[in-house]
Amino acid sequence: METLKGKTVSFIGLGLMGGALAMGIRKQGPDKICAFDINEEVLEDALRKEVIDWGVSEPEGIRQILGVSDLVVICLYPQLALDFILEYMEDFKENAVITDITGVKKLLVDQLRGVLREDLDLILGHPMAGSEKEGFGNADDAIFKDRNYILVPQPENKPENLAFIKEIIRNLGFVNIVETTAEVHDQKIAFTSQLCHVIASALVDSEEDLHITDYEGGSFGDLTRIAMINAGMWTELFICNKEALVDQIEKFEKSMDTMKKMIQAEDSDGLTEILSNVRKKRITMEVDRQNKTSARTQKA
Amino acid sequence: METLKGKTVSFIGLGLMGGALAMGIRKQGPDKICAFDINEEVLEDALRKEVIDWGVSEPEGIRQILGVSDLVVICLYPQLALDFILEYMEDFKENAVITDITGVKKLLVDQLRGVLREDLDLILGHPMAGSEKEGFGNADDAIFKDRNYILVPQPENKPENLAFIKEIIRNLGFVNIVETTAEVHDQKIAFTSQLCHVIASALVDSEEDLHITDYEGGSFGDLTRIAMINAGMWTELFICNKEALVDQIEKFEKSMDTMKKMIQAEDSDGLTEILSNVRKKRITMEVDRQNKTSARTQKA
CATH class of the missing domain: 3.40.50.720 (NAD(P)-binding Rossmann-like Domain)
Incomplete structure (x- = not known):
């Protein structure tokens, strides 16, 4: 070095x-x-x-x-x-x-x-x-x-x-x-980082029970760890990237709404199909990540 | 034993x-x-x-x-x-x-x-x-x-x-x-477990880029790990607990919507206040969890 x-x-x-x-x-x-x-x-x-x-x-x-x-x-x-x-x-x-x-x-x-x-x-x-x-x-x-x-x-x-x-x-x-590019960076980060911080914060904001962790098995902890947030910095990041972030929030809200309506309608087939597709997509994303990590580690 | x-x-x-x-x-x-x-x-x-x-x-x-x-x-x-x-x-x-x-x-x-x-x-x-x-x-x-x-x-x-x-x-x-009680169990689990699985699934569902992990720093991975979901089981759990789950989804959607509107309006003070409160609340929940874990571990 x-x-x-x-x-x-x-x-x-x-x-x-x-x-x-x-x-x-x-x-x-x-x-x-x-x-x-x-x-x-x-x-x-x-x-x-x-x-x-x-x-x-x-x-x-x-x-x-x-x-x-x-x-x-x-x-x-x-x-x-x-x-x-x-x-x-x-x-x-x-x-x-x-x-x-x-x-x-x-x-x-x-x-x-x-x-x-x-x-x-x-x-x-x-x-x-x-x-x-x-x-x-x-x-x-x-x-x-x-x-x-x-x-x-x-x-x-x-x-x-x-x-x-x-x-x-x-x-x-x-x-x-x-x-x-700066444009692609801001759009991707709106999803992987800023949207995740908004979701984690909204999730904690929506729950009043301060002893809620009595009932959790890991998911809640994983989803809300980042809600222990640096308020000033994230407010600035959210507002600086307002357009891309609001766009990502709205795409997410649409997916949530589709699932909510299927739950309300007890649409088992529809839900199973969405969840199966989501599982496949998330596994594909994970494999892509692992391949890149191992390729780079071997090169190093 | x-x-x-x-x-x-x-x-x-x-x-x-x-x-x-x-x-x-x-x-x-x-x-x-x-x-x-x-x-x-x-x-x-x-x-x-x-x-x-x-x-x-x-x-x-x-x-x-x-x-x-x-x-x-x-x-x-x-x-x-x-x-x-x-x-x-x-x-x-x-x-x-x-x-x-x-x-x-x-x-x-x-x-x-x-x-x-x-x-x-x-x-x-x-x-x-x-x-x-x-x-x-x-x-x-x-x-x-x-x-x-x-x-x-x-x-x-x-x-x-x-x-x-x-x-x-x-x-x-x-x-x-x-x-x-069964009622409280189903209501709490709708929040800590089922809502978290709906969110993780909606988040993956809303993104088309299969190489998105190139742009992630941990948050996206933490929030979506549970989207590698057992589709049949979770469909049944969601539908069996429909009322409590839809109630929790709607509370969460309301919190998301409040934050989205503040971002759109560039309301820095409002956002900083929400995020500061969320941070405090999440830390309180975490301290409650740690106290219980350490009390029980010492007793054991």
């Missing part, structure tokens, strides 16, 4: 994801790791754990670390990530590579088109891993093992920088790197 | 659950384990693995094993379980204890009230454990560890028989034995 030898990497935001990424990148031997976070206790904790070498908590510090960083990893909520790039545009080191981890991509592509300093290379990315726990104190790079990483390359990205980012991602433990 | 010493236990149906229960009961040292299953290969497999001592596949065999069984565990779908008890009523051993594992209870209580032979003691139960895999070949009593078991005692159940069943359940690895 020579990719990061001699390089300085900065993390903007040292929460659960920024922290976990910094831990994973530390193992790849960069020259120096810097971080910005508004919470000084987090920086002290990260310094003590030797996850970072230099922590800053105010704008002057940001300018200093950006000036020396070959790679900047922005780990902020979507709107803040956009604001950060616009505000500190002139402070990045010449030819710096910038990447992000935000859960919506069209916002960044649309707002930064034609605006980004020409020598900078912004490679949009989305690590498909996380936790219902928040903050640097819960960060652990083990969450990346065997997960997907979505990249949203733009025509202006330099091939060598894309290769550089992919090498780092593979070294973090991700097995499946998918490349797509 | 002397509870089953000298006793003969019969399993009616040796699928995933019957098989797992037989494996767990084998460890409790009964005198003999018998089983009925229509599939002779399953019986041969169970004999070879020494899970059972005697397997039968036709009515005459059923009469023989019932005639010697102190405990009969009925592991059939709801309607078949009811039909079985009615059909073989006269064949059970005198003073036999019968128990079941079906996912709906009002059906059995309503249909058997005043009909059951007076010396027989039917103790209704529901082990809250399972697997998306089916059949005896996938049976494993490890699925019971630290799970809930719901009992639905009736006024006519003998206290010593209830104590006998509870002892067996605890020895199987279940930590939390909840006692309730």
Whole structure:
């Protein structure tokens, strides 16, 4: 793992994801790791754990670390990530590579088109891993093992920088790197991530019994773990991706409604047919996932 | 574990659950384990693995094993379980204890009230454990560890028989034995189990992309694992518990609709408030579960 030898990497935001990424990148031997976070206790904790070498908590510090960083990893909520790039545009080191981890991509592509300093290379990315726990104190790079990483390359990205980012991602433990457009990313994520969080939240919202887990056998726990949600972040993600998400919610509502009507009508044949098809479809999806994971693991 | 010493236990149906229960009961040292299953290969497999001592596949065999069984565990779908008890009523051993594992209870209580032979003691139960895999070949009593078991005692159940069943359940690895009525059971299970299976199925049904797992980070997998569903069994469970289930589906649909409208209206404050409340509620439910598990584990 020579990719990061001699390089300085900065993390903007040292929460659960920024922290976990910094831990994973530390193992790849960069020259120096810097971080910005508004919470000084987090920086002290990260310094003590030797996850970072230099922590800053105010704008002057940001300018200093950006000036020396070959790679900047922005780990902020979507709107803040956009604001950060616009505000500190002139402070990045010449030819710096910038990447992000935000859960919506069209916002960044649309707002930064034609605006980004020409020598900078912004490679949009989305690590498909996380936790219902928040903050640097819960960060652990083990969450990346065997997960997907979505990249949203733009025509202006330099091939060598894309290769550089992919090498780092593979070294973090991700097995499946998918490349797509901002539009497709936002549409797929509306389904696999945002819709799932809306469903989990609605499910908990609809139940009043706080001792309901007395009656559960695993399904309820699995379906609602992600309802222990970072309210501010998910509100922003839902609203940033409003159109794609509402579209997915409505498709889901239609399927629910079909099943509800069949239950009401005691339509055994219809229900058995839907459930059989669903079983086949879900198994096909699972086989596709396992094939990709094992193909990538063997290659590695 | 002397509870089953000298006793003969019969399993009616040796699928995933019957098989797992037989494996767990084998460890409790009964005198003999018998089983009925229509599939002779399953019986041969169970004999070879020494899970059972005697397997039968036709009515005459059923009469023989019932005639010697102190405990009969009925592991059939709801309607078949009811039909079985009615059909073989006269064949059970005198003073036999019968128990079941079906996912709906009002059906059995309503249909058997005043009909059951007076010396027989039917103790209704529901082990809250399972697997998306089916059949005896996938049976494993490890699925019971630290799970809930719901009992639905009736006024006519003998206290010593209830104590006998509870002892067996605890020895199987279940930590939390909840006692309730058939009505409450069916209402709670409509939420924690049946609604969750409808949601998982509708979620898979609403997505056409068979490569969708390229874009998932765990949530989609967790929410849809149970969509690899036993279509026949769940169709019957949904329809048997139609009223409670449709009620739960409608409460859930109302919560989904509230959130959808807030997303459409870009109501950040409203969404953040809902998601914060949901987070608190889900954490409270989780703490309640953990307290009960640890209290019961310490007592054991």
